[in-house]
Amino acid sequence: MSDFDKREKGIESEHLASRSENFAEWYNQLVLRAELADYAPVRGCMVVRPYGWALWENIRNALDRRFKATGHVNAAFPLLIPKSFMEREKEHVEGFSPELAVVTIGGGEELEEPLVIRPTSETIIGHMYAKWIKSYRDLPVLINQWNNVVRWELRTKLFIRTMEFYWQEGHTAHATEEEAEAETLQMLDIYADFAENEAAIPVVKGRKTEKEKFAGAVRTYTIEGMMGDKRSLQSATSHSLGQNFARAFKIQYLDRNNILQYCWTTSWGLSTRFIGGIIMVHGDEKGLILPPKLAPYQVVIVPIFRDDAEQAKVMKAVEQIKDLLGEFRVHVDDREGIRPGFKFNDWEMRGVPIRIEIGPRDVANGAITLARRDQPGRDGKQSVPQNAVVPVVSKLLEDIHKAIYKKALEFRKANTHQPKDYDDFRQIIKSGWADAWWCGDAECELQIKEETKATCRCIPLDQPGGEGVCIHCGRPAKERAIFARTY
């Protein structure tokens, strides 16, 4: 292996692969080295390690709070679903059949009816809703579940697309179409609010095309984010299911006039894929940059000392500072036998927003040295008096959130272009997003994909108005759409 290859792969080197030169390799190494996840023995499956799971727990809490505040409750539906359930909704079965894992043997006996491991739970929840819902007085039903699902993916990537992944799936049933649509859009807003205000990831809210929508949905809405390599990531989706599943599973209620009606249902989900988004939006050459509100550790303290006497003094100050910062998630790196310089690099790689260094010099000055992750190296360091540490940390976490959000938004703006013609479009799509008038025709979309590898990521809800001509076929177009290469 050449020296170049070694550098490229980050082998025998304390340095990560280069983000700017080899984004995909940088991503893989970072997930493994930051101990977010590891490969499982089964191809395409991952083990989420404690640091990654802590991040997921914070994501979960931030979302769950929002779900509860809007009247949703949590429940748990089973992992195994009768195979026949998957076959009741025509588009659903066509969409999911190729990626189902099926259990055919149980207790050593061939099963009379095979069971599928849920790829999503519309069917089993539809079945239960049919049992539970009788009257308009039972509506709406607003249930969410935090669980795992399995889809037999052929090409996988840690967090971004794994065969098994963790997510939440909300499933609601309503009396009217308007109410269901309002719910779908409300949840889309919640995802966007979460992405921007918790994860510091700017997103575009939009509608999916017929080709890209969820199998069985009437309409799919999405939030799309631009990753550091300018590709697009579908970061969460919210579906208006119309009466498709209600008809397939007989989810019916008697209305005020004693007339039997089908419900209108929705479903919406956000998965561990979002962690991949956080990595790819904020990370830099030195590693992760975790958004302060979701970071497992918001502050890491690195003690510095040479001998026992210094250690005693320094550790006393460390404990005091840790106590002062009780309202934050603080970790003291007391690993022995590792020098401070190594720890600095290690925690920068792992994306902790704020690092506090406390050594003999700081103790003597009644101060601490504070470094912000979004400004790596010595540039982001400042000395802070011990009695000012709480307000400074509090403000800095907020500042870092704003700074990384702004950086991500500016990056997206700088790499989103409005093509003047199709040649221009083809150039843009190679490295960025194209925002263009589009006719909405499925055949037109397919041709664009074949010619450029780009797909329609969404038709943004926020439209400029007016009309133009389709960037590809030249026919009249009423809406603008985002086209990009995607994960």
Added chain:
RNA sequence: CGGGGUGUAGCGCAGAUGGAAGCGCACCGCGUUUGGGACGCGGGGGUCGGCGGUUCAAGUCCGCCCACCCCGACCA
């Protein structure tokens, strides 16, 4: 499923023509170090992917199988 590639220590790899299984990193111990990725000395660790064959002798040669990776196809 098509095309290509790789299986040797936890990870990354070397082992021409068959002849005592090695290197770097990681790990353990001791010592010196510690404010931006430390060093010395000592040590532990192997079904050489599996099965079969050729041979006095196989990591190395032959056959079959298995697994994984990359590129396509596919990916609500």
